[in-house]
Amino acid sequence: MPDPVPLPDEIALLWGRRESARRGPKAMLSVDEIVRAAVTVADADGLAAVSMAKVAAELGKSTMALYRHVRSKDELLMLMGDAALADPPDLSGMDWRTGLTTWALSILATLHEHGWFAQLPVNGPPIGPNNLAWFDSALGALTDTPLAELQKVGIVQNLITFVHGEMRLGRDLQRSYDRDPDRFGPDYGRALAELIDPVRFPALSRVVSSGAFSGPEMIGQDLEEDFRFGLELYLDGVEAFMRRS
Amino acid sequence: MPDPVPLPDEIALLWGRRESARRGPKAMLSVDEIVRAAVTVADADGLAAVSMAKVAAELGKSTMALYRHVRSKDELLMLMGDAALADPPDLSGMDWRTGLTTWALSILATLHEHGWFAQLPVNGPPIGPNNLAWFDSALGALTDTPLAELQKVGIVQNLITFVHGEMRLGRDLQRSYDRDPDRFGPDYGRALAELIDPVRFPALSRVVSSGAFSGPEMIGQDLEEDFRFGLELYLDGVEAFMRRS
DNA sequence: CCTTCACTGCGTATGTCGTACGCTAGTGAG
DNA sequence: CTCACTAGCGTACGACATACGCAGTGAAGG
Incomplete structure (x- = not known):
């Protein structure tokens, strides 16, 4: 039997594998509860x-009771993410x-319910179980394509990049x-x-005088439509790349 | 002569058009100086x-002297942006x-010098002079194409989305x-x-065991290469779209 | 059973933050 | 000359993250 996983303890926490106490009073609080409560607050009143x-x-x-379960606020934010x-x-x-289209729209819909997600500080590669599940899901959509594994990763990562920008x-x-x-x-x-x-x-002025900017049309459903447009363009590029391979 | 521009004063500030005082002591501080100092601090020690x-x-x-020139910290952050x-x-x-490739790589290079940019809160559509200049620049690259103005805007906006994700x-x-x-x-x-x-x-596991994730190869120059790859795919899509039109 | 002591929850305290308020002194319009 | 207005600043307040230490709890070891 190999060494019992020397997990960096931040990851252990993320995966719910921080060793639990063997002595002392029963914990009245759990990391899960704390994270759920934090998400509730963020959903209601924003990350700030x-x-x-x-x-x-x-x-x-x-207040201080939380620190028995979470080392710092940053750690809590990571768990929330x-x-x-x-x-x-x-x-x-x-x-x-x-598959990839469904995936992209799903993740946007999911994050629409947690509008604060985009404001979380990025402190490292996404490494939590749910994060990896989404990554796996996107990679899975490319399983039956003739791409090399590394190319699949590149394509998915750029898709993630695009979604984060959105x-x-x-x-x-x-x-706002x-x-x-x-x-x-x-x-x-x-x-x-x-x-x-x-x-x-000059170019911007031409656009404005053509009337394209007259109202709040960059907002709401037009925004999602715009995203779909960009997504289609990107996937067209991917399709061409696959034919070329 | 029409009304002399009822600029929302936040925009007036951004464009350096907040009316200056006619009485009282000479200002020893200026908005420009303050913003420059803030950028210096952010460059050196991060936005936090x-x-x-x-x-x-x-x-x-x-500390309080700043508030004569800037209404709040949020306003200062906007100016920094x-x-x-x-x-x-x-x-x-x-x-x-x-043109668009040069544009995208230029803006990434520019923002590489101000790594805190990505953490600025987004409180509205980008509306400052420099922001618009970049927008205009990207639109300008599409001038001689057969696209409609609205399509150009969509393409550029998606490119911006992609860059922000990066x-x-x-x-x-x-x-990190x-x-x-x-x-x-x-x-x-x-x-x-x-x-x-x-x-x-399953899919992720296949990638990992294929050895694609063995080291820190998602970092540094590989990261920029990855971005270029995604950019090419997107532009391939744009090219196909233009042929279709 | 009793002792031990790791552990939980919490009160207190410290330092940092943004910023409201009001004071002082300098300035230019009348 | 006067004085309304202005720049810079000192103080104060409330919110925040978090270090520290104490009190009580309850499983482990005798």
């Missing part, structure tokens, strides 16, 4: 509202393209729109139009 | 180290594909690698390999 005090209050415990990802969709039976821009824009729709109103657009000097910004 | 106190200390002034973007590259004379994942990974290379070392990989159950993660 997640403080150790608020999370503890949500559980009816004192994995917990936000529910199970990936079942892609079996789909061709690779339908989260950062699209979702955050959506949130909900908070203050005036920023997207006609007053704003008109004020902006005066700033866009046709000499300094 | 940017506090009003530190920025003021950098300028040899007291625009200031981080230097001038876009000159793409004239390039075909659209070379910033979030790639650059932050790079940073620099801080703690052990997290990418062989110990880590071996520990991870034990967690990847072939039944639960």
Whole structure:
């Protein structure tokens, strides 16, 4: 029998394998409960509202009690990042393209319920069980293609990159729109139009005067449509690449 | 003569058009200086180290002096976001594909010098002069193509989405690698390999056992190469779309 | 059974943060 | 000259993360 897994303890925590205590009083708190409470707070009031005090209050415990189960707030945020990802969709039976499309839209939908996800600090490669499950799911969609394993990884990783960009821009824009729709109103657009000097910004000016920017059409469903458009373009590229191979 | 631009004052600030005072002592501080100092602090010690106190200390002034020029820290962060973007590259004379590739790599290079950019909160559509200059630059690369203006916007916006994803994942990974290379070392990989159950993660397991994940090859130049690969795929898709039109 | 002591939960304290408020002193319009 | 207005700043407050140490609990070892 080999050594019993010298897991870096951060990973052990992520996978629920931190050794539990053998002595002392029964724990009234668990890491799972804490993470769930933190997610609840974040869903309700945003990531900025997640403080150790608020999370503890949500559980009816004192602030410092959390530190027995979680080494720091950063660690809690890391756990939240994995917990936000529910199970990936079942892609079996789909061709690779339908599979990846379904996958991308699913992860966006999942993260739409946890709008704070995009604001989590990235402190290392995603390594939690749910994260890996999603990664596996996307790779699985490419199983029956003639690509080399390394190429599959590259293609999926770029897809993830694209999705993260969408989260950062699209979702955050959506949130700021909900908070203050005036920023997207006609007053704003008109004020902006005066700033866009046709000499300094020729191409942009052409777009604006063509009427493409007159209203809040960069928001809401148009945003998802835009994402689908980009996704299609990317997958067209992947398809061409596969034919070339 | 029409009304003299009722600019939302946040935008006025961004464009350096906040009306200056007519009475009172000469200002010893300017918005520009403050933003420059904040960027200096962020470049040196990261975005988390940017506090009003530190920025003021950098300028040899007291904390509260900053608030005469900047309404809040959020406003300062917004200004930093625009200031981080230097001038876009000159793409004239390039075909659209070379132009967009140059553009994407340039913006990544620019933001590499300001690694904190990806962590700035997104509070609205990018609207600062430098931001618009980059947007205009990318649109300009598509001038001589047969696309409709709205399609150009969509293509550029998706490219921006992709670049933002790269910033979030790639650059932050790079940073965390620099801080703690052990997290990418062989110990880590071996520990991870034990967690990847072939039944639960079939596709991922296949990749790992094919040796694609043995080392820190997702980092550094391989990361940029990966980005280029994804960019090529996307642009292939754009090219096909243009032929179809 | 009793002792031991690792462990949980929590109260207190420290240092940092953003920023509201009001003061002082300098300035230019009247 | 006057004085409304302004820049910079000192103080204060509430929120935050978290180090530290204490008190009580209950399984392990005798």
